[in-house]
Amino acid sequence: ESDKSPAPSCTVRKVKMASVIDQGDESETLPLSVAKVRALVDNFIQYFNDGEDLTPEEEATGDQLTALDHRVQGGAAPYVDFAIWRPFANRLNRQLKFVAYFPLPHGGVQMKELAGPPNHIEWLKSWAVFKTAMQILKIATRTKLDSYAAKIAALNADFPDMWWLIAMADVRMRSEQFERLR
Secondary structure (H helix, E strand, O other), rough: OOOEEOOOOOOOOOOHHHHOOOOOOOEEOOOOOOOHHHHHHHHHHHOOOOOOOOOOOOOOOHHHHHHHHHHHOOOOOOOOOOOOOOOOOOOOOOOOOEEEEEOOOOOOOEEEEEEEEOHHHHHHHEEEEHHHHHHHOOOOOOOOHHHHHHHHHHHHHHHHOOOHHHHHHHHHHHHHHHHHOO
C-alpha cells in the first residue's frame, strides 16, 4: 500500500504546507493514508510510549504528520512554525503572535508583532505536538527533544521578561540548525 493516497472524493485533497507547518511554504502534498497514519501512531504507542495512548494535547493530526514527513523526506530541516503548529490544529485554526522589541539606532526600541507563541506555556503546547510527531515519524528521539525543551525552559526561567528574544532564537535554531543536529 502506498504511504500517500488521494482521499476518496471527486477532487484530490492536498495538504497545504502554509496552513499546517510553515506559513512561508506554498507547496502542497498528498496526505498520508489513514491506514499509514494509524500504523505509525500505533507503532509509536506500542514501542515508544510504553503502550500509553496519546493525550489529546500532544496528538498530531494526520495533516501535521503528512506535512512534517513531506518536509523531512524532501531533505529540509524538520522545522515547524509554532504560530500555526498547535494542539487541536483543526479546531484552533488561528495564528499565535507575540511582541518583540528591536533597538533603534538612536536609542529606544521599536515594538513589532511577530508570529509565534506569546509565552513559554503556549510554546510548550506546540512543542508537545512537535515532539510527538518527531517521534512518530522517527526523526528524533525523546531524549534529544526533552533536552532541547529543557534548555528553552531554563532560558525562560533565567530571563522571564525576555520571551520574545527566546522565541526568536528558538525559531532560528529549529529552522537553521536542527537539520545539522539531526
